[in-house]
Amino acid sequence: MISFSHVTKRFPGGHQALQDVSFSIDAGELVFVTGHSGAGKSTLLKLLVAIERPTSGNIVVNGQNIGKLSRRGVPFMRRNFGLVFQDHKLLFDRNVFNNVALPLQISGFPGKDVARRVRAALDKVGLLKLESAMPITLSGGEQQRLCIARAIVHRPAILLADEPTSNLDHEYALEIGELIRSFNQVGVTAIIATHDQALMDQLTPRVISLRQGVIETGVTA
């Protein structure tokens, strides 16, 4: 489903974020990308959704070569993904319901389907009662769950999470871990960039470990 072959990413200025990285991920897998800060975890996720383009090598997702995708093709490719951000990236000028509705509105879902799906997603993350609250009034854990609801509301094939538990208490982190596990159990491919050892112990995923832009262990090239 996802394959990196000999991917290198060099930033302007000469910083080498990834070097000759190759691996592949099958549909339905749960994969953690680990490593210290600056090891290239975030870069790897950014390459997956074409926020950055590889300097060399190929990234193929669902048969599409991400690195060679046209500008116009990028938004449609991104709709295959659900993105969970470390800093949530919620929109604070609208309520919980409308934050979750955003991906559906972007893809042009009809109004009544939107409401049904948004409530289903909010129910899933336990925020159904807060649908008309403003995000600023939510706790850190609730904000992260809201971010997850927004990521899965359009039922993406792949869930990408960048440090989803790094700002959370242990208990909240466990909840997030359970949520990720439940999506993975219904067939969603999940790729999590993290250095949260507790989360790893909880979910026992396959691990791709990066050190200074190079893969250390867990390679299935």
Add this chain to the structure above:
Amino acid sequence: MKGWLAAHAGGLGAALRRIGVAPLGSALNALVIGIALSLPVGLYLIVANLQTASRELTVTPQVSVFMALDANRAEVAQVEARLKKHTQISTYRLVPRDQALADLKKSSGLTDVIDGLPQNPLPDAFIIDAADVAPATLAALRDEIAQWPRVAHVQLDAQWALRLDAGLRFARLVATVLATLLGVALAAITFNTIRLQVLTRRDEIEVIKLIGATDSFIKRPFLYFGALQGTAGGAVAWLIVAAGTYLANLSLGELSHVYAALFQLRPLSLIEGLALLLTPAALGWFGAWLSVSRHLALIER
């Protein structure tokens, strides 16, 4: 098609919400645009009104022939005979000097002054409708009749109207130039407004780009905002011009009493009004499109 409509309805809704969030700022913007637009539109309306009036007057340009004050009946009859034979004259009418004085007394209300005159100051006159009303032919006719014996003065009644018409054409040009300049200004104002909006919504734009929004999805609310702002400005201009026309007609009504002639400004027609709404809308859309395209490219993600 249904999805396309829904997408545009969504864009329009988002634009309306943005106006709703800052109603005062939006109203002031519309006011500025409206006041600016009302200048050329008002000028245009005045020109259009005067042009209609002058055209009515110039439909049948007449030639007035004034005899010498001391011309006697036989001499007047001689001129009349020549007019009758002249091929380029379709009809003519003799206004005897006594009748002219009586008419003047009746219409001007200057009875006392006229009664006090030692003698009738008016000459006998002919009012001629020419067969061919081309300005050149009329001028030739005037020059010819002026040579006849005992003819004191020949006047083309249409001449002032022709001069007025030339003046109005100039005023119309001024209105057009003004409208063009202010149209450019409108697009520029919108460009700037949208630039600020894009910058303040930078985070939101980055997020919705990340979750798969196309450029058109992001642009649509901005484009509708530009178009709505232009339309609102056009509506304000329409109101200003309508109010101006109403007030002008009130005072023209008083003038009409004095001059015993009715001259009223017509308001903007429905078509002109719609053009006044749609043209700024298109300009606003264009300014917004330029701005959002340019500034979105700077938020490349």
